[in-house]
Amino acid sequence: MTLDQRAAVCVLGTGLIGGSLLRAAVAAGYPAFGYNRSDSGAEAARRDGFDVSTDLPAVLRRAAAADALLVLAVPMPAVGRILAEIAALAPTCPITDVVSIKRPVADAVREHGLEANFVGGHPMTGTAESGWTATDPELFRDAVWAVGVDEGTRVEPWTRVTRLALDCGSVVVPVRADEHDRAVARISHLPHVLAEALAAAGAEGGALALGLAAGSFRDGTRVAGTAPDLVRAICEPNAAALGQVLDETIAALRAARETLRTDGSLGELVEAGYRGRTAYEERVRWDITGIEPGVGDWLGELHRAGQRGGVLRAL
């Protein structure tokens, strides 16, 4: 490893994901520091020996001096405020993010004129917990980390982001922003919406129903235990893609409801679901190799490989 390979990382927001990333980066040998808005969160991090401040301008000036990789690790509603400060104080730093959707972040980055140094990111991991106390340097181990390969992406920030993800123990899926957002509507945001609906329907059955509930209800409602504000911050900014897949799902449920009424059958839905779960269980994460970042149509090649289920395990 050269010095450049372990260039500084500056995590902006040290909640569950950002705080875990700070821990993982330090564990992997990165000089890493961070910012957190709340005194209590920053103090908890400092008590654990991490370099976290509530003074955003000071943190960004330090990041600019160190050419640190900036990691936006705040909920979508707070992204604009942070970007404005970056544009003012650290406009030449490479930037990534760990926000659950990519198009709105990319748009906000563009509004602040920071797109040249930006590469979106999304580690597909988390727990129902939140805040510094829930952080875990192993949170990213064997997880999938989506990294942007949109047109215009520059190889230097892309390489830094990808290397950080790999050093945290994840595999990297190269993906374009819009495709990412449509995919996570299906496999992350829809699961949240259906878990909420199921939990609400179960509780409507009162003490008897909740007393009879076993594994299928427990697992099906697990993510409904996530704090409502966090669920909304994750799902609502993806309204367009989520709305479309919700329409599809409502239509499928109505069709199943109709066949249940007319001929007592759930066959079509159950067969489709079984095929879907089987496809999930049998999915293969094949290794992307032989694509040289920065050379030729590397972005297009990575994009197509990601679409077909390929992952990067090394640079």
Place this chain on the structure above:
Amino acid sequence: MTLDQRAAVCVLGTGLIGGSLLRAAVAAGYPAFGYNRSDSGAEAARRDGFDVSTDLPAVLRRAAAADALLVLAVPMPAVGRILAEIAALAPTCPITDVVSIKRPVADAVREHGLEANFVGGHPMTGTAESGWTATDPELFRDAVWAVGVDEGTRVEPWTRVTRLALDCGSVVVPVRADEHDRAVARISHLPHVLAEALAAAGAEGGALALGLAAGSFRDGTRVAGTAPDLVRAICEPNAAALGQVLDETIAALRAARETLRTDGSLGELVEAGYRGRTAYEERVRWDITGIEPGVGDWLGELHRAGQRGGVLRAL
């Protein structure tokens, strides 16, 4: 324990639930034997040292001679055929069942004139696996076992069924058939339907979506890995109650879809889901005590206790 407390048990159908019950009953000291329709299943059980035959008339004559507790452990579509044989060959044996719904079983029992000796049952446990190879004598440990307290239930068969459930390590929830079926529509059948819909929607996103899928999709679709025929045999006989809760759920999803469109909010659904999951996590299984089976309004008292979340841990 007197001899009567460990009177014989005859399990009719040795798949996942029936086979596990046969194992658990033997482990608890019951003289237990069984019937299975398929040669392969019966043979697998015999290879493991259990007394299982494919000769239903012989098994039922033996049960009649031993006054065994008959346990119907076949899917709902096969219940009628077994009851006809019982009516012919073992009409005085006490009968229970482990089928996932209670009203259709009770109606079938009545059609065959066997209601005097019948007490419905439903252990709330299982896995996505099926067949003898998946059986486990510990499947019922710490599970909830619904036991019928419908009007007209007689104390002798009720006591035998309840004792068997307790001896298998479960706690017993006393419940009436219709209330059971409405409750499991919410906490067992709706989870299956939503898991199928989620799995189908995820797979529609192709390799990219399935490759990005993490814990929320994995847990939310787990039960969609159950064999389609089994899911249908569990859910479809409860069409009336399931249809009603599906209507409610579709309405809730459509309302959420509408507020997402009009003001970008999922607030109402997410808050309701969070309240529901919290109620589930905080539910209390309090012990029912002081009700003497067979004395006074014992069925009514048990029924009301079950409605309020009470469980029996001992007789």
